[in-house]
Amino acid sequence: MVDEALRVTRTVQSRLRDLPSRVVVYLVLAACLFPEVGYPDVWRKLTGALSGLPLAAPTASALAQARRRIGADPLRWLFGLLRGPAPTMHPPAARWRGLLVVALDGTTLTVPDTPAVLTRFTKQAGNHGGTGYPQVRLLALVACGTRTLIDAVFGPTTSGETTYAPRLLPSLRPGMLLLADRNFAAQRLVADIAATGADLLIRLKNGRRMPVLSRFPDGSYLSTLGPVRVRVVDCKITVTTTAGKHTGLYRLATTLLDHHRHPATELTTLYHQRWEIETAYLELKSTILGGRVLRARTPEGITQEIYALLVVYQLLRTVMADATSTLPGTDPDRAGFSIAWQAARDQIILAAGIIADTVVDLAGTIGRHVLASLLPPRRLRISPRIVKRAISKYQARGPRIDRTSYKATTGIEILSPTGP
Template sequence: MDTKSVITRTIAVAGGRYAPGHLGELTQHLSFEMVDEALTATKTTQSRLRDLPSRVVVYLVLAACLFPEVGYLGVWRKLTAGLTGLACATPSAGGLGQARHRVGAAPLRWLFDLLRGPAAILGQHGTWWRGLLVCAIDGTTLTIPDNPRLLARFTKQRGNHGGTGYPQIRLVALLACGTRTLLDAVFGPTTSGETTYTPRLLRSLRAGMILLADRNFGAAKLLAQIAATSADLLVRLKNGRTMPVLARYPDGSYLSILSGLRVRVIECEITIATSAGRRTGLYRLTTTLLDPHAYPAAELIRLYHERWEIETAYLELKSSILGGRVLRARTPVGVEQEVYALLVIYQLLRTAITDAVITRPGTDPDRASFTIAWHTARDQLVQASGVIADTAIDLVGTIGRHVLANLMPARRLRVCPRIVKRAISKYQARGSNIDRTSYKATVSVEILTPTDP
């Protein structure tokens, strides 16, 4: 005889017209009270109760970042899919657009300022080094729709292997390595470079941090501004720059000066060997950590590799979340609203991951899968699960349990050619003779002792 199983569940959401305003389990990291405070602080709370209250609209904009593959009406259906039995509004696409315009970008920016921070795990690999919080700074670009309203403010980039058919915005972020949580971020037209945006991020640097950056950030004036925040720095310099040798240290580094800033310089040769061959590069690193005994040169060279954590974060934002898609927004204010929403969603996911990893002492945060956290958060939103926390607080949650149950292997040292895997246009493809193999690698480092200039 056939048997049937019946599954019943109870969901707890906000009442009445506020019910669709949630993010599933992520709502526990971004509560109703936090969103209401953002609306109050930015004076964007609705003047009268509507079918789409401002709080619901904020959650709609955030939820859209979890589902970039569907339109806003599709996102609304996902927000209400788990609310069976509740009377929910049935807005039109135009109604959702008007509601997003009414709320604007200010409350999303307020929420990002509230949530940004290191979420650091004390003692974890890649997060702290010799008592300093390891941070990185770098920039990337996001592609936006091609229309006259956006082109009036944003431009298409020239060059870069033929340029792009879409306008872009530049995003520059300050990241806590290890947990990959955002400390701060700014964005705007690509007509300004990364170093032009960087001074706006210095408000988030302080003593007890060490900032990692590539050669693009090695300008003397900018390094002096970073040092003035009392944060330490470890920045790669261009090899052709002349640096005076004021004193030599036993570890191979030397004391120098850069436009009045006393720095320590480490010059080294790094060789990567694989079964396909060897490649050697020259690196010149500069740091404000002047004591060679407390901060050995060999350790600083290894530490600099942690700068790549910000590249991984951009991959998670642009590939895992956006899937390489163009942003939805078609107005400058809409772009600002959407980018802040993306940053908030990214930070919420990273916070959920960190809360899970911290329960497993000794677990490298690198082993936590961002993709699994993202997919689980999407599922929880559709089911409207975990919107309101139970009396007994679950610090890990469903998202965290999925992450911990599917930890990735410890990271191995591998290298892969830096090429486009899939050309956007077949006419720009280079053919099938490109080596796309990932190779196991070994690294050797030799600290160089330059002659006095």
């Protein structure tokens, strides 16, 4: 795959080098598994177990020149090859009533504060002076059941999430159900999503006026969102823990108009899966990056590094989905991302399995580590949505924030609309 990426993007080295283009791609990918060390140390981890072989000993500047030589195109091509839904990645456990449930949302990545980076990526202003580093906005389409990436786009934060979202719509297909938050409930965007043939379940602002065209026995009602006919579900959700109860009002709109096949209560429960994309971002930014700033100090280098991160994340998620598929009935949620990530790091250091066998092993070494340490079935828990990485290491003034995760139960009440 790497050789094909280099051939298609015309980045194969023109002469024999100590650092062939293929090796440089491996280096950039391996760096995503070891964000805590510099590229020379990544090189040492990548080659440390190859004793007895005539190995190159490139300097830091040679590694930098090699990364600039191949650019971002091979990594972009690799991500284009690896992304997207595949049957083994999306077993029945990842579907709802035959529909592949996917989520759309955005996040930001922090990049170095250098003059070159600031020519494209800016710092975000805020009430407390803004961010200290420039940031990149990343928007992804994620399969909720396996948290694999169907597609992703990124760019400066000067453009909002709804500006980037249309670039992901070509990856939507009939048979998909897209979950999205209130930010994406613009009439034009909803119409464009519906035009792809995919269905939609999106949250609306509670105060948004929706005409009641007809009522359904399950408490939902037919309405319109711009030119698109939708079914609206107004509901009250009560979350109960040992710390007390919390009640919230939600308004959801869906293009699934048949209340017999898609009951309002089930749709309300299903919408909670939108948070799977937040978990995917947590794995990318916290588990892999450890909250660190990206390495690259130029816009082209940042593009290369982000595509490498997406490729590594997708490879790990693919391994995890393949491994759990070998045990029928196993929910992909039970595969631990940290376990797969650590096993991959170990494989790099040990240089194990670098010669492919003729027998296809779907689980693989990383997958077997995952299967040996499956997580227990998921429990319903809640945790406050707060900034876990504080600006200051000192205790902030004000009331103490309860960061405890509580086991919870939920109650759903469908609210019928009032009026004619």
